[in-house]
Amino acid sequence: VAPPSGLDALVGLSAERLATAEAVAAAKWHTGAPVEDPAREEAVLESAREQAARSATDPERAATVVRDQIEAHKTVQHALHARWTVLPGRAPAEEPDLGEVRPALDRITLDR
Numbered sequence: 001v002a003p004p005s006g007l008d009a010l011v012g013l014s015a016e017r018l019a020t021a022e023a024v025a026a027a028k029w030h031t032g033a034p035v036e037d038p039a040r041e042e043a044v045l046e047s048a049r050e051q052a053a054r055s056a057t058d059p060e061r062a063a064t065v066v067r068d069q070i071e072a073h074k075t076v077q078h079a080l081h082a083r084w085t086v087l088p089g090r091a092p093a094e095e096p097d098l099g100e101v102r103p104a105l106d107r108i109t110l111d112r
């Protein structure tokens with residue numbers, strides 16, 4: 001089996017990152033925090049730019065890729081909140097801690 005190409009790796013990490021949207025949406029559902037957190041988004045983008053610069057990759061191209069990932073993540077969170085609003089019985093009982101989910105998200109985004 002051939003080693004994963006850059007594209008395979010990107011697709012895999014994108015899927016893994018998106019799979020955290022349910023936990024993030026659940027954390028915010030319980031605390032009432034909004035899906036959008038512009039300051040956190042800027043911090044995520046800045047980390048991506050820094051990591052890109054360290055590996056001789058154009059920081060703005062890296063930021064563009066990560067920005068798309070953030071948009072996808074928010075789309076899934078909004079969809080889940082809409083679903084739980086219409087079907088409260090499907091809302092998650094567990095209450096994930098954003099302080100624990102975010103570091104996991106960072107490890108995926110920055111592949112470390």
Ligand SMILES: C=C(O[C@@H]1C=C(C(=O)O)C=C[C@H]1O)C(=O)O
Nearest residue numbers: 024035036037040041044070073
């Ligand atoms: C994932 C979160 O929700 C949103 C999506 C973000 C992301 O994909 O990195 C960052 C901030 C929020 O706008 C979060 O708040 O951590």
